Amino acid sequence: MNIKTLGLAACALLSGAALFPTLAHANDGIFPSATKAKQAIDFDGRGFLINGKRTFIASAGMEYARVPRALWRDRLLRFKRAGMNCVEVYNFWDFHEPQEGKFNFSGDADLDAFFKLVHSLGMYAIARVGPYYCAEWDNGGYPVWLRNKPGVRVREDSPEFEKYVDRYFDKLIPIVAANQINRGGCVVLVQLENEHPQGWGTEMPNAYFRHLQSKALALGLEVPYFFSGLHHGSDPAGDVGHSWDSVGRTNPWMTTEFWSIWYDRYGQSLDAANEYDRRTMKILAYGGNGYNYYMMHGGTNFAYWNNDEDAASYDYGAAVGQGGDLRSIYYRNKRAAWFARSFQSILEDSTNADADFSAAASDPAVKVTARRSPAGTLVFLDNPGKSPVQTSVGGPNGSAEMGIGSVTLEPGEIAGFVRDYQIAPGVTITRTSSRIMGIFDQDGVTTMVIHGEPGSMGQVLMKTNSQAAIAAGASDFKSSGNTLTLDAKFPQSGVDEYTFAAGATHVRILAVGTARADRTWFVEAGGKNYIVSGPEYISDAAIQNGRLRLTYEKPWIPIPEAEPSLETVIYSSGDAPQRFPANDYQAKRKTTLEVSQWETKSGSDEAAVNYDDHGWLASAAPSQMGADNDITADAWYRSAIPVPKTGDYTIKIDSAQDRWLPFVDGAPAGPKFVHGNSVNVHLTAGTHAFAAFTAHDGRQKMPGYVGLIESSAPKGLFGAASLTQQAGEDIALTPWRVLKSDDHTAPPASDAAGWSAYAIGQDPFGGQSGFVWLQTTLPDTAPNLKSHSVLFPTVDDNATVFLNGQKLTTHEGWNEQFNVSLDSAWRAGGPNILSVLVENTAGAGGMSAAPSLSSVIFSQPITGWKLRGGPGDPFDAKGWTAFQKAEANGPRFYRAKISAPGGVAPGQVWRVLTHGLSHGSVWVNGQNLGRYPEKIPIEGMYIPPVWLKPGDNSLVIYDESGNAPDQVEVQVEAAASRDLLTIEAKG
Incomplete structure (x- = not known):
């Protein structure tokens, strides 16, 4: 497989997490808000501001098109419970305009309802409006009908393409605009286009980008926006390899596609949970201002929306599974998100302080990074090794007197520790050796959840503006003037509570084991905030008849690191905690x-000799699937074939994808399914009814593709059809020679200087974009042969084919077969020189399979075709x-x-x-x-x-x-x- 390095992200062509590529781009700029939106959403080089408040964007990817509307709230609430404050969505064009001019924004496609639901949950949204999407989605999101518009060239300044984009944007963008945060909605960022080979961030290299920009702005886009994406990758901060400073930046550092697991995965992976937790913490430790997990919930490719790499499931091995189940990675995501949001006033307004804290760890194997802001400082300790490390948490310039305690870092762990941070009026954490899950406001009570391995110690030093009055956990507190020190030993399974008051400020600290921290939740019900510790997940919280009713989930099979059933403890702003014993009850289960x-009934009536195909789409040659506006993965073709005399024949189609089942006179002909562009049949003299059932398993997502869409990876039968009698077996064409030349108009002479040997499968571009000539001399054939053609299994990316210096055709699109007739330039008796100008746009290029020469002694076209899509x-x-x-x-x-x-x-x-x-x-x-x-x-x-x-x-x-x-x-x-x-x- 040829691997393209552009147009990847969810569009990567590699299969396997270990092979994830990085899709980096130099421009990560963001266009600023319109003046009227700046009060609601703004940014600077240090971070985002939403409604005037420094805000870390912890976003979770989900496509509403992949989730039934009745489950939208369930999935979004799972994000919110995990600390996510934002959801990122693609607005697939074909999902909303499956047939030309027939728009659907209702039911499962009700985008306005989706945004309003997001808003009602107190979350933000990032809208990715396209018009290209990728996302392992059929045709990359382009409507099938667009393929049948002659001359339409996608992703470039093509008036015909832009006409259809504009018509879609006229429907889509007003919905997005009406839901912008400055208009009382949830949308805070918009992405135009997706993973274009040229323009990213604020880079607009041509008129196509300027057209998209002007159209969106004219339709009311006012929040910040950008092109293609920002810092896509499976380890977006780690690919940088070091922390960075905000000095000199004009916009936040944000990754809009942080690839969490991969689209060829399903289910639970504890190793991946640990790895992606580390990659998330790198973003925080290195100075990131936001991230979006792609995907946090993958969902399902219902109907025919899958591309050729997937079928129905788009589970992605994600934090929230296809069926809504929660994996180990979900709880890692939860820890990181609540930590980031609790200290967003630091993370969104900080500069690099690595130099000041370089010696803060006593163990030299521990890497230290730090972020300092007016609100406080975060010191991150990184154990990149494969064994646990115990280290102290020192102060600036390694000063021990400013340090505190020691911690054990697990293999690969990055932990953040806060200094000089005000958690409530009159109460400041001066330093800590404890991991903090989050800080929550409970209606006048500030609750901080700290965690560590059971039996280990966690220390928190605080300064108060007035003498602290300790209400719970006094034996673990030390008080000296306005300094308060907590030495907490993390419990084996329960929750230890420490509370104090400093003037009018009330603070509660809950100390839990790390496994219980994963099962500690911040929920809202009846206008009040609760901390609930114990359940694996809380799916609903409501006040009914003055009582708090919690619905929680108990997995049939716990995640690998889960503890046994835990006591549930509920904390509100007042009163003592409420405790409920562990519940081992199992509901009655069906399996x-x-x-x-x-x-049963036949699905092959269309093959019958006298089948009424009146009303089917008629054309001289076969039209590709979808030409009749059908969007399914199946289609029937019919034609009549006159045969001059009884004999063995080949029915040949220029392009036949993915597979087809031929019928002659109502009976199957040839193998059960044909994978290729021809089938051999025995026919008697006379006219025969020919039918073909065709099917595909999803269209390409067209990553990085720019150009004519009609001829790019067609499905079904497409192009000229003929009845032939072959002159022997096809001949694989070798050897080939290669030459780089600045002349792209005519092939170099075969004896020109610079030619060298080329082996099929070789990359003559060295992974770079450019042009090369490939050339071979065709073998001599018998003089009585009527016709010759060459089948190219694949040329990466684009190919212009010449025979004897005469241009025959240009084919755009990579990794797809195409057939070229040689007859117009063929020299009887030879020599016949076949030359191919190959253009490579990115990554590797060339030919990965040898072309083959086909010759025939008899050939006649098959015309008068009918097409009807669907089963x-x-x-x-x-x-x-x-x-x-x-x-x-x-x-x-x-x-x-x-x-x-x-x-x-x-x-x-x-x-x-x-x-x-x-x-x-x-x-x-x-x-x-x-x-x-x-x-x-x-x-x-x-x-x-x-x-x-x-x-x-x-x-x-x-x-x-x-x-x-x-x-x-x-x-x-x-x-x-x-x-x-x-x-x-x-x-």
Whole structure:
């Protein structure tokens, strides 16, 4: 596979976390707010200001298009509970305009409702409006209909392209604008375009960028915005390798795509949780002002929205799983986010203080960084090694008298320690050796949660403006004048409470073990703030009849580092804490749902000789899938083939992707599925009815692609079609020679100086952009051959093909096959010199597979084509019969009932296991679950619980090979499921 280094992020073509590339760009600028928005959202070189307050942006990526609307609140609340104050979303163009001119901003596509929900939860939003998105989404977010607009060139100053973009922006941008923070909404940042090969940040290299800017501004964009992205990468601060200063910067340092895990992953990974915790803490330690996890919840590619690298699941191995379950990384994210937000007045207004604290750690293996601001100082200690390290926490310039205690740093851990920071009026932390989870305002009581390994010590030194009156934990406090020292020993499982008053200020410190810190939550209910410690997650908190009602989750299978069930302790602003014993209750659990009453009907009627194709899209040559505005992954083609005499023939199409099933006179012809652009058939003299069923597994996301969209990675049958008789086997073309030349108009002579040998698979560009000539001499062929063509399996990126100096064609787009007829320039008797000008835009380039020469003795075009996209109506009541297992000759529909007496519990995660099936789609109660088989390590297709109802549920399957469904099951995914329990306490 050729690896492109631009257009990656969620667009990376590498598979595996260890191979994550970095998508860095020199320009990380942000355009400032309009004057009228500056009071609500502004920034400087030190950080962001929201409503005049220094604000750290801890953002979580989620696409509303990948989550049913009924689950939006659930997923967003999981973000909020983890300390996230922002959500980042793509506004996929094709999701909102699937058919040309037919816009959808309702139901699951109601963007305005989504933004208002975000706002109601007290969160912000980053809108990524496109028009290109990537995101492992079909066609990169471009509508399929756009591919069938001749001459449309994407991502460049193309009036035809910009016309359609403008029409979409006319619908989209006013919704985004109306929800900007300065207009009472949640949107604080906007990204125009995405991962363009040229313009990032505030860089606008051509008129295309200026057009997007002027259009968005004219439609009301007022909050800060930028192009393409900011600091995308799997370790965005670590790739810099050192901390940086705010001096000289004009805008904050922000990573808008911090790739957490990867799109080929599923489920739990404790190692990844530790690694990404370290990478998050680097952002804080090195001076970052915000980050966005891509993804924090991946969700699902319902219907046909997946690209060619994914199927239905877009789990991403993310903090919040596809079914809403929480992984180890979720709790690491939670610790970092609450820490960053608790000390945002430092992180958003600081300069580099590394030099002053370089000797603050007694162990020289510990790396020290520091951030100093008018609000205080944060000192970060970094243990990059693979063994625990014990070290002191010293003061500036290594002064021991200004230091405090010692800490043990776990392998790879980065921990932050605060100095000279006012946590409440009249109370300042002067220094600490304790890790702080967060500081929370509880209606006049300032509560600070500190944590460490059970049995270890944590020290906090505070200065108060008046004598402190200690109310709880007096034995662990030392008081000297206005200095107060807490020496806390972290408990094995419970919560130790320390409280004091200094004048009118009330402070509570809760000391917990680190595992319990993960299960300590800040929740709001009835206008009051509560600290709740103990449950794995709190899904709801409400005041009912004057009582606090908490709904919490208990996973069926705890995360690897989880402690046993813990006592729940609830703290409000007043009164003593409320305690509730650990609850080991297990709800009654179902693990399977009965699937019965299977029925079936043919999905291949379209192949019949006399099938009525009136109303199908007609064209001289096959049109690519989607030309009839169908957006599914399936299509039928029909034509009539006159055959002059009985014999063996080849039906050849210029382009055929991904696979197709040919029928002649209603019967399957050739192999069950064809992967390639030709099929061999035996035909008798006369006219035959030809039909082809075609299917694909998602279109490319087109990373880094600029140019003509029509010819880039078409699906189905596309281009000229012919009936031929081959002259033997195709000939692989070798050897090749390579030459770099500044002349890109005509190929160099074969005897010109500078040619050198080229091996297929070699990168002649050395990873750089540019042009090279590749050339070969074609083998001699028999003089009676009628036609010659060359099939190029792939050229990276763009190719202009010449024969004997005559230009034949230009093909734009990489890693896709294309066929070139040589007849217009062929010399009978030779020599025939084939030259290819290869343009590489980024990364590696060249040919990764050898082209092949095809010659024929007979050829006639196949014309008069009809196209109809889609598998047909899966809910049509006609034609169903009782299922009997038999060998299928093409696609088939199957339907059955899923019995769920009494319904299913909301915390249970159900999957349709597609055992024994081939490729296809699944519907439950009319909702399309997406494409199977999955391409990541998860068994079965996720059913959102809101799509299941008590009693009988309908299940419909469209299998493209017609494989029998007798092994299909509906089972619970235990690892993702959880019970929902309740606690009632005093309000």
